Structure formats: C-alpha cells, structure tokens
Amino acid sequence: MALSASAESSPTVAYRFSFPDAVHHVMQVEATFEHLPPRPLEVQMSRSSPGRYAAFEFASNVFEEKFTDGDKKPLQVSRPDPRSWTVAGHHGTVHVTYRLFGDKVDGTFFAIDTTHAHINFPATVMWAHGLDDSPVRITFALPPGSDWKIATQLYPTTDASTFTAPNLQYLMDSPAELSHFAMSTFQVPAIAAGGKAQTIRVVAHSQATDAEFNDYVAGAHKLVLEEQAVFGELPDYEPGYYTFLADALPWDGGDGMEHRNSTVMTGHKLSLSTVAHEFFHNWNVERIRPEGLEPFNFRDVNMSGEMFIAEGFTQYYGNLAMLRSGITTQPDGMNGFAHDLSYVLDTPGSSYRSAMDMSRLAPFVDGSSDLFPTYWNNDFVSYYIYGEVIALGLDLELRARSNSRITLDDFMRAMWRSYGKPGGPAPGLVGHPYNIADVQKQLAAVSGDPQFAADFVHRYIEGTEKLNYAGLFLKAGFVLRRLSSPASLGDIRLEKSEHGVRVTRSTMIGSPAYEAGLDLDDELISVAGTPIPTPDVLLKALASHQVGDKVELVFLRRGQQVKALATLTTTPGFELIPIESTGGTLTANQKQFRDAWLGSKVKIKAHS
Ligand SMILES: [Zn+2]
Numbered sequence: 001m002a003l004s005a006s007a008e009s010s011p012t013v014a015y016r017f018s019f020p021d022a023v024h025h026v027m028q029v030e031a032t033f034e035h036l037p038p039r040p041l042e043v044q045m046s047r048s049s050p051g052r053y054a055a056f057e058f059a060s061n062v063f064e065e066k067f068t069d070g071d072k073k074p075l076q077v078s079r080p081d082p083r084s085w086t087v088a089g090h091h092g093t094v095h096v097t098y099r100l101f102g103d104k105v106d107g108t109f110f111a112i113d114t115t116h117a118h119i120n121f122p123a124t125v126m127w128a129h130g131l132d133d134s135p136v137r138i139t140f141a142l143p144p145g146s147d148w149k150i151a152t153q154l155y156p157t158t159d160a161s162t163f164t165a166p167n168l169q170y171l172m173d174s175p176a177e178l179s180h181f182a183m184s185t186f187q188v189p190a191i192a193a194g195g196k197a198q199t200i201r202v203v204a205h206s207q208a209t210d211a212e213f214n215d216y217v218a219g220a221h222k223l224v225l226e227e228q229a230v231f232g233e234l235p236d237y238e239p240g241y242y243t244f245l246a247d248a249l250p251w252d253g254g255d256g257m258e259h260r261n262s263t264v265m266t267g268h269k270l271s272l273s274t275v276a277h278e279f280f281h282n283w284n285v286e287r288i289r290p291e292g293l294e295p296f297n298f299r300d301v302n303m304s305g306e307m308f309i310a311e312g313f314t315q316y317y318g319n320l321a322m323l324r325s326g327i328t329t330q331p332d333g334m335n336g337f338a339h340d341l342s343y344v345l346d347t348p349g350s351s352y353r354s355a356m357d358m359s360r361l362a363p364f365v366d367g368s369s370d371l372f373p374t375y376w377n378n379d380f381v382s383y384y385i386y387g388e389v390i391a392l393g394l395d396l397e398l399r400a401r402s403n404s405r406i407t408l409d410d411f412m413r414a415m416w417r418s419y420g421k422p423g424g425p426a427p428g429l430v431g432h433p434y435n436i437a438d439v440q441k442q443l444a445a446v447s448g449d450p451q452f453a454a455d456f457v458h459r460y461i462e463g464t465e466k467l468n469y470a471g472l473f474l475k476a477g478f479v480l481r482r483l484s485s486p487a488s489l490g491d492i493r494l495e496k497s498e499h500g501v502r503v504t505r506s507t508m509i510g511s512p513a514y515e516a517g518l519d520l521d522d523e524l525i526s527v528a529g530t531p532i533p534t535p536d537v538l539l540k541a542l543a544s545h546q547v548g549d550k551v552e553l554v555f556l557r558r559g560q561q562v563k564a565l566a567t568l569t570t571t572p573g574f575e576l577i578p579i580e581s582t583g584g585t586l587t588a589n590q591k592q593f594r595d596a597w598l599g600s601k602v603k604i605k606a607h608s
Helices: 005-009 168-172 210-231 272-280 307-324 330-346 355-359 383-402 408-420 436-447 450-461 469-475 536-542 588-598
Strands: 012-021 026-034 041-044 062-068 076-078 084-088 094-101 111-113 116-119 136-141 149-152 162-165 176-179 182-188 198-206 242-248 255-258 262-267 478-482 494-496 501-503 523-527 550-557 560-567 574-578
Touching: 012 116, 026 041, 041 094, 062 084, 084 094, 136 168, 136 176, 149 242, 162 168, 176 198, 176 242, 182 210, 198 210, 210 272, 210 307, 210 408, 242 272, 255 272, 262 272, 272 307, 307 330, 307 355, 307 383, 307 408, 307 588, 330 383, 330 478, 330 574, 355 383, 355 450, 383 408, 383 436, 383 450, 383 469, 383 588, 408 436, 436 450, 469 478, 469 588, 523 536
Parallel strands: 012 136, 198 242, 242 262
Antiparallel strands: 012 026, 026 094, 041 084, 062 094, 076 084, 111 116, 116 176, 136 162, 149 176, 182 198, 255 262, 478 574, 494 501, 501 523, 523 550, 550 560
C-alpha cells in the first residue's frame, strides 16, 4: 500500500508480542517507533490503568530492555525517573525489546502461563510521549503449534494475528485474551425505529462445561436486553461488536474491568452479576464520563468526585438488572439492598464524608493499603455502595414524586443523550465529559423541578444527609427495619493471641467496645467475668445478656491491664421485608409501584 506524504511524516507505533517463556510467566515485547521528529524520544511504563484508580508501578516487572536505532545500533539511554527512558541519537526510528514478567489474572495486571496470555496494555507496553494520536499496530506471534486464539476490542485486520488501535487511549483501553477459549455471538435488535442492531460476543477461558457456558451466555443475553431497555439503545461499538472477556479459573483473582467495547471478568467461576455491572459501564463511565477521567492520565492517578455515579449508579443498575431479568429473586435482591444500606448507614465515615469526598479517595483505596495501617473501616465508605444507595434512594424518590411516571432510567437516558451519545473527536475519546453541575442540570430537567435537583445534590451528594429510606421503601410495600439481634459490643474483629484475643481492626466509632476504650491491638482477656480464649467464646459470653446491660471488659493495652464497662447494643444492620410478610397488607398502589420498579422492561424476546 502506498503511503501518503502526510502519513510518511507522522510517527507510527508498532508492538509485537511473543511467548517463548510462557512457562516462566515471561513475555517478549518488541516496540518500534518510526517517523519520529529529531529530538530525544521519551518512553515510559504507565502508573495507572483505565478503570483502576490507584497508582501501580508497572515498570517493576520490565527487564532486559534494549534500545536500538533503525540500523540495529545501540542507542544512548538515560533514566529521568524509575519508569521512564529517554532515548537520544536516533535518526527517526527507535526499536526497543524487553521482557515482562506477569502472573496476576485480573482487570489491571498482565498474566501469562502455558494456557494463556492475559494482556492489559497499561501493564504491558512502553509508550512514547507525544505520540498519543499516532496509530498503533499490534501483532501477537502465537506460540508455534498452540491452540490459542485472540479475543480483543482492538480493530481486526486481514491478518488474524495483527490488530490496530487508532491512538494511545484506545490501545490502553483494549485488553486481549489469547487462549483456547469458547466463544458465542448473539445479535441485539434495535428497540427504537431507525436504530441499529448490535453484535455481542461472549468469550470464556474457563473449565465450564458446554451447558454451563450456554447458560452463562443466555443469562448475559437477558442482562444486555434489560440494560438496553434503560437507555433505549446500545452504543455503537467501534470495532463492530462488544466482547465479554471472561477468564474463570480456580487460580484467578476475582475482578471485573470495564472498557469501551469490551470487559474483562475474572474469578473462580463465570459470574452473571459481574456481567450485569460491567455491561452497564459501556454507557456509564465509558461514554457518560466524568471530567476527572478524561482523557485518562497514564502518568499519574486519576481523581474524580463523580466516582459514586460512575461506579455506584452502575452498582445499583447491575443489581436492578439482575432483579428485573429474574436472575436474582426478589428476596435475595432485597437482602442485597438491605445489606448495602446497613453498610452505608452504620459506617461512621458516611457522617464525616459525602459521596463526592469518598469518590476522591479512590486513588488511596483502589489498591493495596497493606503497607501501613489506615482508619478506613471508620472514615471510609466505598463509593460503589454509597453511590448505589444514593441511586436507589433517588430512583424511589423520583417514582414517589411522579406516581412512577419519572424514574432514574429517565435521568440515565438524559445523561446518555447529553454526554455519552454525541461521541468524541476520535475512537476512545469522550467529547463531552460531565461534572456535578451537569448532573444537577439533568436532574432538574428530568424531574421538572430545579429546586428539588439543587436540594438533592446539596444535601445527599455534596452533603452527608441521608434520605428517608424507610419511608421510600414503604411506597413499594417493603418494610425497612433494624435487625432484631442479640446484645453486642459492636462489629469487632478478633484473633487468638497470647493472653486472650487480640483486636485486629480499629473498633467502630460509637460502638460499645469503642466507648469502653477498647481498640486496635488491645488483648481482650474477659467479658462479664467470662474468659475469652478464642473469638467464638465472645458470643457465648454475651448470650445471657440484654441490650442495655453494662458488662465489664478486662483487657491488656500496651502491657497494662485495663478494666472498663461497656453498655451493650443490638448488632448493627437492617432488614428489608415485604409488607405482606410482616402481617400487613400490600395495597394496590404499593403493588403497582413495586411492579413498575422491579418488573422487566424488555419488550423484545431473548433467544435461548
Ligand atoms: Zn465498576
């Protein structure tokens, strides 16, 4: 093919991956940067990965790197920082080879063994500064004689081993699974007149039987239709299809990671709740995208105050799609909501920090904090669950205000039409990312009540007030109430220790144990006169006591014996019960509200 003059002068990027050392979890990478301007080339390994918000130094696993020019002559390299290489003296071409170790199967890292290569590009490729808009060519040199195939959202070419990405952002967002996987494809017809049918591929590298895989595909199909119904349409997928990439093996870590036209799902077995959550992301976060995440910065962490929408509203809709499609039963679904409400309402952090504050902590909590102790169990609430509970409350509130005519589905559709659907300047880029003022604007438009929208954002999103969930659930005929449970010192974590049991996590602020002065590292010796040699004895020691009783705690704090009185409370937590199971009557209005909320929205039939 003849190159045009402008293509000849624009830089190009190519990667080639080969697998001679798969047995040792090592991959060979070759990168070629051509048509470079006459100045030193700066290449680096990323510190972050789309959908993951903590910093990871992916350069840690790179070794034996060699830089040469177009004539294979070694080039002079300096190291400005631990993850970067500055390459001087080239004549327009830089060729680099390196080896990469990886053995973590999830949505962020790189993993290779003799059964597969599981490639997340930010963990895998050295990329060059200033070439963000350059097209990228990717070749996978499959092991000779292997039965591996390639599944990815990268653009296919006429050569089955070669793919392209239009730019750096798209490449980094495109995981690839190379293995002997199972694949099934289905078509989703458009709901609206003039819409386009879309193709969905389900790929699984797993030990599932054919029957299990077919059930999984059928479940995924139902969930896709249920979520399509929320938005009224599927996005237009750039390569021509959307791909679920499941890696479900006993040694895999559990994870799900959204991308623009695909998702990586890993874990011990195939999971439909992960499908439900991740597929919703192909609107919410991949295209309806917060300003703080666009474009994604691979040199540092990415912070957004809207993570409670990106992840939390997705969490709500994942659970709702499981309910609406009938994959989750109503009692299980309500137990899930009650569990998540308990966590948010009973964790002290939700009274210190708003959902937006919690969102901004993602770079601190979306990675390992094993290196030093934190106070997260008291001062942090996951923005997934905080946001889910806000979405749940907002949905019920909108329904209650409008006799079920206006719902959170309308809000999501408004966000989609304003910020997602218009698209971006290039594949992989979002042209109209939103901020919280946009959220308020769309909520005002959908509800028809700007005062309601301002008040909701101010009190429940930017502030720490909580909605009247019991009142809202009653509209749908569900009773939200405190668990009736035995007398307790609060949610306390213990392990056996030298003199009794050691407290392994900070006690919960406001709990009886906390008020009595017990905390992290203290060794509890006895409670109400009963020695506590192992954690399970604590429950027995409290069994004969009532809520409100004062009991004596004897414990060791930094070598000193302490005696203190604790006033017992109920174990934290709520339950959510259908009113008809509590001796009450479900009214016609409540039934109508419940059915409109939890009933399927799908009007076309899924093939089975
Ligand atoms: Zn998510």
